[in-house]
Amino acid sequence: MTRLRTVARILWxxxxxxxxxxxxxxxxxxxxxxxxxxxxxxxxxxxxxxFAPPFQAPHxxxxxxxxxxxxxxxxxxARFSLLIAMMSALLAITLGTVFGAxxxxxxxxxxxxxxxxxxxxxxxxxxxxxxxxxxxxxPGLTNATxxxxxxxxPRVVRIVRSAVLQVMQNDYVNAAMALGARxxxxxxxxxxxxxxxxxxxxxxxxxxxxxxxxxxxxxLGLGVQPPIPSWGGMLRSARSFLELSPMLSVxxxxxxxxxxxxxxxxxxxxxxxxxxRLRSKT
Amino acid sequence: MLTFxxxxxxxxxPLMLGVILITMLLPRLIPGDVVTIMLGSESVVSxxxxxxxxxxxxxxxxxxxxxxxxxxxxxxGDMGRSLRTGQPVGPLIVDRFMLSFYISMLAIVLGTVGGxxxxxxxxxxxxxxxxxxxxxxNLIGLSVPRFWVATLLLLAAxxxxxxxxxxVGAARxxxxxxxxxxxxxxxxxxxxxxxxxVLARITQTAMAEVLAQDYVRVAHAxxxxxxxxxVKHALRNALIPVVTEVGLQTGFIFxxxxxxxxxxxxxxxxxxxxxxxxxxxxPVLQGVLLVITVLFAxxxxxxxxxxxxxxxxxxxx
Numbered sequence: 159m160t161r162l163r164t165v166a167r168i169l170w171x172x173x174x175x176x177x178x179x180x181x182x183x184x185x186x187x188x189x190x191x192x193x194x195x196x197x198x199x200x201x202x203x204x205x206x207x208x209f210a211p212p213f214q215a216p217h218x219x220x221x222x223x224x225x226x227x228x229x230x231x232x233x234x235x236a237r238f239s240l241l242i243a244m245m246s247a248l249l250a251i252t253l254g255t256v257f258g259a260x261x262x263x264x265x266x267x268x269x270x271x272x273x274x275x276x277x278x279x280x281x282x283x284x285x286x287x288x289x290x291x292x293x294x295x296x297p298g299l300t301n302a303t304x305x306x307x308x309x310x311x312p313r314v315v316r317i318v319r320s321a322v323l324q325v326m327q328n329d330y331v332n333a334a335m336a337l338g339a340r341x342x343x344x345x346x347x348x349x350x351x352x353x354x355x356x357x358x359x360x361x362x363x364x365x366x367x368x369x370x371x372x373x374x375x376x377x378l379g380l381g382v383q384p385p386i387p388s389w390g391g392m393l394r395s396a397r398s399f400l401e402l403s404p405m406l407s408v409x410x411x412x413x414x415x416x417x418x419x420x421x422x423x424x425x426x427x428x429x430x431x432x433x434x435r436l437r438s439k440t
Numbered sequence: 441m442l443t444f445x446x447x448x449x450x451x452x453x454p455l456m457l458g459v460i461l462i463t464m465l466l467p468r469l470i471p472g473d474v475v476t477i478m479l480g481s482e483s484v485v486s487x488x489x490x491x492x493x494x495x496x497x498x499x500x501x502x503x504x505x506x507x508x509x510x511x512x513x514x515x516x517g518d519m520g521r522s523l524r525t526g527q528p529v530g531p532l533i534v535d536r537f538m539l540s541f542y543i544s545m546l547a548i549v550l551g552t553v554g555g556x557x558x559x560x561x562x563x564x565x566x567x568x569x570x571x572x573x574x575x576x577x578n579l580i581g582l583s584v585p586r587f588w589v590a591t592l593l594l595l596a597a598x599x600x601x602x603x604x605x606x607x608v609g610a611a612r613x614x615x616x617x618x619x620x621x622x623x624x625x626x627x628x629x630x631x632x633x634x635x636x637x638v639l640a641r642i643t644q645t646a647m648a649e650v651l652a653q654d655y656v657r658v659a660h661a662x663x664x665x666x667x668x669x670x671v672k673h674a675l676r677n678a679l680i681p682v683v684t685e686v687g688l689q690t691g692f693i694f695x696x697x698x699x700x701x702x703x704x705x706x707x708x709x710x711x712x713x714x715x716x717x718x719x720x721x722x723p724v725l726q727g728v729l730l731v732i733t734v735l736f737a738x739x740x741x742x743x744x745x746x747x748x749x750x751x752x753x754x755x756x757x
Contacts, residue, residue: 174575274458277455278455278458278459278462281455281458281459281733281736281737282459282729282732282733283691283692283694283695283732283736284691284692284695285695285696285698285699286694286695286698286713286729286732289698289713289714289717290466290467290717290725290729291466293717293718294466294469366582366583370585373585373587373588374585374586374587374698374699377585377587377699377702378698378699378702378714390585390587393587393588393591397591397703400591400594400595400598401598404595404599407588407591407592407595408592411584411585411588411591411592414584414585414588415580415583415584415585415588418582418583418584418585419579419580419583422579422582422583423579426579
């Protein structure tokens with residue numbers, strides 16, 4: 159109960175986090191109840207109503223070249239876009255935490271190898287590397303997820319490693335070691351737990367990166383393949399009808415912006431909660 | 441300073457050796473090599489013919505051999521030839537890169553000028569209602585997909601600014617500088633928006649910190665105009681984190697070039713890389729990736745060196 163109250167108090171004093179959380183709730187509702195909320199299935203075609211203009215019943219956001227309801231496709235698209243973002247963020251966090259912790263805790267040659275590989279991967283612009291990885295593995299949902307996860311893992315390695323190095327300066331880590339705790343126990347119980355605040359904020363940022371990268375990959379035809387709706391993929395097919403139906407290029411982009419903004423707001427708010435120096439009005 | 445620069449330049453070499461190895465291995469992992477794709481249109485592909493082509497293109501040699509060939513070629517200034525067109529890769533990349541260079545330059549200049557200006561204004565209005573506006577601009581700038589902003593700008597230019605800024609392709613080779621910039625303007629503006637958003641935020645924070653210093657209070661106290669204090673006393677000292685971020689942002693710009701070049705059908709390095717991937721043109725892809733990573737490393741070096749200019753207390757030994 160007190161915990162719930164603490165959360166409520168934090169949310170109340172931090173409007174950015176509050177708005178972000180409300181938006182996240184909306185996204186979760188869309189993902190979970192999407193099929194029930196969407197007026198049509200994402201693949202249902204209405205051959206007599208292609209390129210219907212928006213803001214009119216029964217297709218409130220209009221229809222595309224096959225007469226598919228844009229609103230329904232945007233709602234369904236949330237599932238796939240957020241799924242990829244979530245899985246790739248988890249992958250990046252897992253890979254990054256394991257290698258970052260190993261490099262920071264053990265140091266020496268292990269650190270040297272891990273950090274050189276990290277530097278090498280960071281030498282490439284993220285999107286370009288993701289494109290090359292997808293080209294190797296082939297386009298599709300799983301491979302796009304893997305590519306995004308791999309591309310962002312090196313950033314997590316750096317963050318975790320420096321957090322681990324910082325935490326290891328503390329006496330309680332030395333104490334645990336002196337008491338004869340095994341490496342695994344020290345890493346898990348004393349080191350990683352204390353890097354969680356940093357990681358929490360970065361996870362939210364990774365969600366935002368993941369969404370943007372997935373959208374770009376799908377826009378380039380390398381992500382989720384049609385007829386599965388993804389926001390980036392919808393914008394890709396809308397490109398052929400820019401003059402005929404420009405609104406088709408608007409709504410999926412608004413959806414991407416909304417979702418990315420959600421996670422940026424949460425990251426911003428969390429950073430403020432966790433680092434009181436950033437608080438603007440107190 | 442000189443020793444530092446030389447040492448940093450030398451440190452790029454091992455990084456490059458690694459990058460070359462990766463750019464050598466990665467494209468070759470893409471399923472279906474160039475020969476199968478090139479011969480794909482022929483009805484019957486005899487294995488002999490495929491082998492012969494691989495030999496002609498030098499693809500029958502082992503990876504370490506190809507690596508060595510590539511390295512010795514690089515030293516002679518030879519980046520190989522396109523497997524598809526036979527054009528030498530070096531000049532091809534230089535041509536295309538100049539086109540992308542206009543976009544990146546515009547993005548950096550517009551983004552930096554816009555971002556720093558906004559950041560200074562935001563620092564002036566910190567802790568007022570206007571603060572919220574700057575924060576929202578920052579967050580939205582970070583949240584919009586670049587290819588979507590590009591699409592919206594393209595739509596706006598088509599419907600409202602017909603003819604002012606071209607929305608397709610790049611200027612011809614003999615065009616004037618102004619004409620080239622006109623073609624690069626919309627793609628450059630697209631990439632400048634997120635840069636401006638990030639820089640505005642960082643400038644604001646840095647300015648706020650500097651403005652709280654005693655020497656700024658002294659400057660105010662001796663009666664200097666607020667503008668003079670802001671620009672002469674505070675801004676230069678607030679610029680270090682900003683410059684660091686400009687360096688980091690170039691990495692994002694290089695990635696974003698692919699997105700905007702596709703939307704505006706602009707024939708720069710981004711498109712070149714995408715085509716090279718789909719055609720399995722290894723030397724071209726390798727060349728593009730190599731040039732981009734070298735540039736990225738050099739820009740970060742310049743960023744580090746500029747600290748000494750911004751803050752004379754920093755000395756590199």
